Amino acid sequence: QVQLVESGGGLVQAGGSLRLSCAASGLTFSSYSMGWFRQAPGKERAFVAYIRWTDGATYYADSVKGRFTISRDNAKNTVYLQMNSLKPEDTAVYYCSRFRAGSGFYYRANSYDYWGQGTQVTVSS
Numbered sequence: 001q002v003q004l005v006e007s008g009g010g011l012v013q014a015g016g017s018l019r020l021s022c023a024a025s026g027l028t029f030s031s032y033s034m035g036w037f038r039q040a041p042g043k044e045r046a047f048v049a050y051i052r053w054t055d056g057a058t059y060y061a062d063s064v065k066g067r068f069t070i071s072r073d074n075a076k077n078t079v080y081l082q083m084n085s086l087k088p089e090d091t092a093v094y095y096c097s098r099f100r101a102g103s104g105f106y107y108r109a110n111s112y113d114y115w116g117q118g119t120q121v122t123v124s125s
Contacts, residue, residue, distance in 0.1 A: 002026040002114045004096050009119030012086055016123070020081040022096030022116055030074040033099035035112060036081045038092035038121075045095070047107040049081060059106060064090075086123045093118040 008020040020036070036048040049070035050059045058070050069082040079096055095118045103111035 002098065004098065004114055004116035006094065006096050006116040006119040009094060009121045011122045011124065014087055014123055014125050016086050017082070017084045018086065018121060020083070020094055020096075020119060020121075022079045022081075024077045024079070024096075024098070027098065027114075029072075029077040032101070033106070034070075034072065034079040035097050035099055035106060036070060036079075036094060037097060037109060037112075038090075038094045039118075040092040043092075045109050046092075047109070048094070050099070050106040051079065052106075061107075083121070086121075088123045088125045091121060091123050093120050 003025045005023045006020060012018055031053055033053045035050040037045050038048050039045040047061050048064055049068055051070045051072055067085045072079045096116045097112035098114040100111055100113040105111050
């Protein structure tokens with residue numbers, strides 16, 4: 001049974017940093033690409049970042065490029081999202097997810113088959 005558990009969210013002032021973690025179990029973690037999404041109140045779930053399992057290549061939403069970094073530690077079955085220079089508009093529930101093998105588009109939520117419960121990130125101005 002695949003489980004993804006996020007942690008590391010919280011309240012931070014604008015300009016601050018947070019590191020989110022997502023611990024995975026029930027899967028051969030090193031063989032899967034992983035993604036982070038976020039959902040703000042009243043908005044659809046939106047792509048944030050993706051890391052490919054084969055070569056570690058990373059991709060980001062334009063809104064976070066240069067501020068956020070996705071990484072993974074296969075020995076710990078964990079994917080991370082380092083968030084720097086946070087802005088109030090980054091406030092959302094953040095979810096990690098497993099990319100479905102064979103899916104075409106890493107930026108679409110329906111390309112992912114397992115999701116964590118989410119962790120709240122609130123950035124105050």
